[in-house]
Amino acid sequence: MPINRLVVREEVATYAAVLLDGVYEAGGQDAVLEVREQLNAVARYLRESIDLSDALADTSFTPEQHNT
Numbered sequence: 001m002p003i004n005r006l007v008v009r010e011e012v013a014t015y016a017a018v019l020l021d022g023v024y025e026a027g028g029q030d031a032v033l034e035v036r037e038q039l040n041a042v043a044r045y046l047r048e049s050i051d052l053s054d055a056l057a058d059t060s061f062t063p064e065q066h067n068t
Helices: 005-048 050-057
Strands: none
Touching: 005 050
């Protein structure tokens, strides 16, 4: 079954909003900026690391294997 990219994009936006709202409530704007920088670092690393991107996308790995 094909993945609808618009649906996935909306889900990601929803999760991100919930995450950042929680961070803001817990630590204010400085905490949000710190989390944003951390997320940017992760995204940058994923773009640069083909092996990690392939491993995360590989459906033959179990969720437990992805967490290690």
